Amino acid sequence: MNVRSWLRRKPFSHAANNRSASSVAAYEPVSYDLEENLQVLRRLFTETPDMNIRMIPIGDTGGQAALVYIEGLTDKNSINNNVIKPLLNASGPFNHAVMTVGRMTVQNEWASITSNILKGNSALFVDGSAEVLTMGTQGWPQRAIEDPQLETSLKGAHQGFIESVDQNIALIRRYLPHQELKIRNFQVGRRGDTRVSMLYLEDVAHPEIRQELQDRISRIDVDVIINTGELSELIEDNPYSPFPQLMLTERPDTAASQLAQGRLVVLVDRSPSVIVGPTTFTSFFQSVDDYSTRWSIATFIRLLRFFAFFVAICLPAFYIAVISYNFELIPVKLLLTIGENRGSVPFSPFIEAIFMELTLEMMREAGVRLPAPVGQTVGIVGGIVIGQAIVQAGLISNIMVIVVAFTAIASFILPNYDLVAGVRLIRFLMMIAASFFGIFGIVIGLMTLTGHLIALESLGTPFGSPFAPMRFADWKDTLIRAPLWKMTKRPLSVHATQSVRQGDNKPEGDGS
Amino acid sequence: MKPYALNDITLMQYIMLINGMSVSFGFIEIPGMMATKVGTDGWITILISGLITMAASFITIQLMKKSPHGTLFDLLKQKFGTWAGRAAAILFALYFLLYAYDGLIYTVRLIKGRMLMETPAFLIMLMLLLPTYTIVRNGLRIVGRYAEFAVFISLWIPLVYMYTVKHLHVLYLLPILKGGWQPVLSAVPGTLFYYLGFVSSIILYPFIKHQKKAPIALLIANSLSILSYLSITLICTMFLSPDEATIIHQPAIYVLKSIELSFIEQVEGLFIAFYAFIFSLSWIPPLYFTVFCLSWVMGRADHRIPLRLILFMIGTSSIFYIPTYDELEKISIWLGESGIAIEYAAPSCLIALLWIYGRVKTERNQL
Amino acid sequence: MKLRFLNLPIAIALLLTLSGCYDRLDMEEAAFTLVLGFDLDENGDLIIYSSIPAFNKNAKKKTQETIIHAPSPRAGRNKAAIRAIGVFQPRKLQVIVLSKHLVENKQEWFRYLDVFFRDGRNPLTSRVMVFDGQLRDLFKYQPKDKPILPLQLISLQESVNSSSLGVETTLQELQRTILDKGQTPALPQINLDSELQLSRTALLNHEGRYTASLTMNETMLLRMLQKKLRLTN
Incomplete structure (x- = not known):
């Protein structure tokens, strides 16, 4: 049947289509001679006028060093004051401790060097050394933190995720400053090389679900992931269904709340939405405002x-x-x-x-x-x-x-x-x-x-929990919003490995 | 090694599966049947048949306790050889197929008779087969979840019947046993037809998560069936005068015609439509069991292939022939008789057989 | 099977080619009978009166009345169908009015009403009333300041019912009491002086024949016996 063979996913190798001139050169070793390195660099980065090479004299011995960075991706202040200035003012043989940059690594392969340069780090080639220092001088244009457009809340924080994954992780960490909050990074996309981070609470999130998500993300083979929505579609269980099976949110408080319940959060660099999984059908009816308003009103709105x-x-x-x-x-x-x-x-x-x-x-x-x-x-x-x-x-x-x-x-x-x-x-x-x-x-x-x-x-x-496999204990947070002190355990649908999340918080008195 | 470990069903799903299979269309038919055969004492017959059913289901569970990790067919295959297992599987496949066909045809006839009169019956049949395929092809877990959900969604039905209370006359029930015990007891075999369905434990038993509680679960399922039948029979007996009850068809729906709400006029139209959720429980689980038996015979093949075949056959045969109400009664009588043999008699015979076999073996070992 | 997602659309597409909206009847194309009246003529045939609301904005009168002579309601329905504007539908029948002449003289007239029990979509909560007089007068009675006849009859029934000055009998109740040997069937009796009045209750025997009428006070006693007494004032 021709239709079927057309629709069946064929085994397809992406790697075979990716041979280009620049990738061939990536496998040459770094040489000790600065001039050779600079020549290789110029060969790798043709038609790249925004790349700047600054020659810096090292010490009194007359040695040279070359600082390579891409303007626009780097923070000019950081480069001028923390890299070039100390180097120019230093005397004696080259000592990398003189540079006042926070993140500094040593690379000796062209692939990682070019990748670092393209990501906004600057690379320092020293004459006579085959080791290249890459320094964290990233600084690209970023948006200020604003209220997310799609998910507004009346009483919650007016913060939304922005397009930088580090800042987003920082926003989440502000809600859960606990050492059990672990991060696992992936690089997704052959040309995009997008950083995808998975966050979870180690003692709460179920290890099998975590493994499943990791496997799915590692198996992706695309050119570039532009938005979280694309990632979501690639790792979903059933992308043909009209209903979403993974929740996308733009709010740090929602993400932190779901993390605390035992779910996993996946952030994609350059995208302001994050994926939350595993979700159930009823999670899509919950909003973060429900927990800030009074529980009887919140129950009414849920039923509505x-x-x-x-x-x-x-x-x-x-x-x-x-x-x-x-x-x-x-x-x-x-x-x-x-x-x-x-x-x-x-x-x-x-x-x-x-x-x-x-x-x-x-x-x-x-x-x-x-x-x-x-x-x-x-x-x-x-x-x-x-x-x-x-x-x-x-x-x-x-x-x-x-x-x-x-x-x-x-x-x-x-x-x-x-x-x-x-x-x-x-x-x-x-x-x-x-x-x-x-x-x-x-x-x-x-x-x-x-x-x-x-x-x-x-x-x-x-997905149909708590209605399809009927789990009565989970009903406290689905059709109604039970008072907070009643939700002592995490939802059953998350299969948390540690499920007690509250002590006895019931208000004292005769409760009437 | 639990070969069936991936298909677990919880106790609640087990209860709802058995209850759904038994109650579905009996709910509508039983008051009329009781009125014609027994008169106003039909509820006693229901109680008695219910108790017999409880005993029979208890025996079935005892039978299945001998093989906690396999279905009845695995047990038979183990003790008596492959062909015994295969013969039993084919027999049950045919029985469940008849059960499902009866349920399907009844629903089609009911909907065609009361709601969509001009629409060809095969179209209604095809529409009913659509969600059937969606659910059964996904396996036992989904069938179990669907049963749970369908019963949960239909909890509004007892509430609706509360509206008929103002038309009830308790006087119609009295005097109790006015005809004596003879009509009550003679109707019991016919009533057992409405409790059929618990034999599916022979297939469901290895899938239940907490098998120790299975006998209690089965008893709960039977009690739920008894409760539903009792309540509807009592309501209908108190609503219709004794002579009227013998001439009214499907009294459960007739009774609903008296309800007038301010925002809806004829509630029984909505009732029949949404009762389709419960009706579907009379053919979706048996169809699953049929394809399960068939795929077991074929050595655990993918159960979707016999499913497609069976649904295709039912769908196309319905284009040419759908039994009328009278022929449906004949089919129900066949189903009733074979049901009594298969559900009530067979497990007891099998238990006796196994016990004798066990005794013979130990005696041989002792020699 | 990666083609799973195609199953649903293919199934729907196939079904669409088969189906043809067999039962569809748009509301404005249907002619609902809201009131039916049965009378007896000299030959022993039925005279069937029906009142159908007109949905056309250009219609001067709000209802259309039809008068048909036929041996039975089923035959009468066919004759009505050739005259009505729209497909004749008894599915929203609110009131059935029987003339006293019919109830007194026709043997087993209740069997004429059996046809309403046959269709599953017919309401069995239609009120049944007995009219003292010629039904033609009732169906011609259309004062400009009152709503259409069916609504008038229904509100009359409701107001009398809430003060327990009359009985309210639906079709289902009527069948039950006629078949039940222990209860007497009772129907509200209306007559037309200058206005519609529901002042009496007609009692029937178990063949359906009219036997007696009760006055208002006696009706209250009847309702006490039926345990349905309601006093709103």
């Missing part, structure tokens, strides 16, 4: 989110089913009202619904692309004018506009963007099912959705 999930998936389908197939379900007075409204509409409910939903999706996408002030105006224009005008022209009934608006509001309540994307897709499938079979179609859709969700896994752990 679950209700919103079902509304967002089923409401247009339910409307279509009830209008076309099962109108015996609606009360008589509502029936008469809807009948009058629909009497003038020329389209069938299904076409109406699809048309309005597509319009809404287009407005949503348009709103993302437009800059803030224009986006708001378009939103108002789209919502009010188009909705009103369509109803008055008699193309769509009033009730349909209400249904679509309600569905949109319900999908805005869900805290995770990936989940909302999945919900948007499923909604269309349910509408199609309802337009062919009515309520029965919706039930079949729900059954298939259930069958799909309970079979999903996230890093090997069941």
Whole structure:
């Protein structure tokens, strides 16, 4: 079958395509002669005008040293004051201790030397020595720490991750300054050489899950990873599902909270989102604000989110089913009202619904692309004018506009963007099912959705927990948000190796 | 060595699997059946059959205790040879297939009769097979999780029946045993049909995580079945006058037609649709067991291949022929009779056989 | 099997080619009967009256009435279908009105109502009432200041019911009491003077024949016996 062979993943070697001139030279040894080294350097870095080579006289003996760095990637102050100045002021034979840079390593292979130069470190070649000093003088343009755009919180910190993995790790370390917080680094991407860091609490995170994640990251063979989203898709259990199995977050407090529960966090350099795994379906309904607000309000909002999930998936389908197939379900007075409204509409409910939903999706996408002030105006224009005008022209009934608006509001309540994307897709499938079979179609859709969700896994752990393998102890933090002192153990879905996380914190007194 | 270690099911899933298989469509049929055969004392028959079922399931667990790491077929293969195991596997495969087919056809007929009247029955069948394939192809763990979830989602059903309370007349139940014990006892064999399903322990036993608690779990499952049947029978008996009860079909749904809520008018439309979750438990687990038996016969092959074959056969055969309600009754009678033989009689015979075999062997060893 | 993800879309695509929305009936294309009336004519045939709300914005009257002579409701339905604007649907039937003439004189008239129990989608909570007089007058009664006939009847029933001045009998209740040898079937009885009134209760025997009428006070006593007494004032 040709289709199958086309879709099957063929064993593919990336290495064979990567022979270039510069990589050949990378395997030559570093020579003792400075001139030879500089020639090799010029051969390796052709067409690189932002690379600067500064010749520095060493001591009184007349020896030379060459400092190689790429402007723009390096911190000029650091190079001028901490490297060049001490070297120029030093007397006597070359002593690397005279340089006042923090990170200094010795390299003697061209591959690591070029890689260091390209990453913003500066390399010092000393005449007569085959050892090259690389110094940590990185300094590239960086953004200030701001509130993350997608996940705003009312009461939590207004900090979001930025594009530097070291700074992000620092932000997380501020929440968990404990020596059990371990980091494991990977380099992913043949050309990108992106640093990917996995954080975990050693005594809490399950070793098998950790191993699984490590294996998956090490197996990736790509050119470059631009964003965390790409990494997430490459290591997911089932990338074909509309639902995400790994959570992406931009907030340090969320990441730290998940770490403390026993999950693993993966940071990707140059990307402000981090991956949290293993997750369950209900983790996507939790937001960090739930723990800062009062527990009864937080419980109400959690239940509201679950209700919103079902509304967002089923409401247009339910409307279509009830209008076309099962109108015996609606009360008589509502029936008469809807009948009058629909009497003038020329389209069938299904076409109406699809048309309005597509319009809404287009407005949503348009709103993302437009800059803030224009986006708001378009939103108002789209919502009010188009909705009103369509109803008055008699193309769509009033009730349909209400249904679509309600569905949109319900999908805005869900805290995770990936989940909302999945919900948007499923909604269309349910509408199609309802337009062919009515309520029965919706039930079949729900059954298939259930069958799909309970079979999903996230890093090997069941995704449908705590509903699919029923784990009652985990319900304290899913449908409701139990008072904090009740959550004495970490969630069962994480399979933590150390699960007690609280002592006895119950408030004293008679608790009424 | 636990060859079945990857497919663990928890006790709760085990309970829900057995309960779901038994209760599904019996819930709708049993009050009518009791009214025609026994009159208003049907609930006593249900209690008696329930107790017999508990005894039979206890015997089944005792049988399975002899082979904690393998299914019944492994046990038979070990004691009596490969062909005994294979014959038993094929027999059970056919039995579970009949069970699943009965459940499927019943659901199709019910939905076609009450909700989608013009839609061709084979379309309804194909739609039902869609989630079936999605769930069964993933193995026992997913089937177990689905059973748990389906029962959990259907907990609103007893609450809905609370709305019928204002139409109930307790007087219809009295006097108790007005016909004497004879009609009550004569209906017991027919009622055993509604409790069929617990024999799946022969396949499920090695997969249960805490096998020591399995007998209690099975008893809980049976008690849940008894409770459901009792409650619906009592409600229907108290709702319908005795003469009416003999002419009404599917009284469990008829009773719901009296409910009027302010935001929904005919609740039984929603009820039938969402009851499909429980109905599905009458064919999804048996289909899994069928393909399990078949793949066991073929030496632990991938169970998805017989699954696709069976679903394809059911789907295409439904295009040409779907049994009517009367033929469905005949199929149910076959199922009932074979069920009594396979579920109630066979485990006891097998235990006796094994005990005799054991005694014969020890006597031979002693000689 | 890396093709797992294709199973679902292929299955849906195949199903889409097969299905054709067999049961679909858009609401505005359906003609719901909200009230049905049964009367007896000289030949012993039924006269079936029905009131259907009109969804068309251009319609002057809010409802459409049809009058059909037929030997049974099923035959009458066919005759109604050729006259209604829309597909005739009894699925939202709210009230069934029987004329006293029918209930007194037709043998086993209850068997005519059996047809409503056959379709699974028919409501069995339709209220049944007996009308004292000619049904034609009832269906012609359309005062401008009152809502349409079905809503009028329903609110009348509700107001009387809440003060226990009349009985409320659904179709299901009616069947139960007719078949139950121990209870007398009772139906509310309305008549039309200058306005609609629900002042009496008609009692039937177990063949369905009308036997007596109870006044308001006696109805209250009846409801006490039925243990359904409600007093809202």
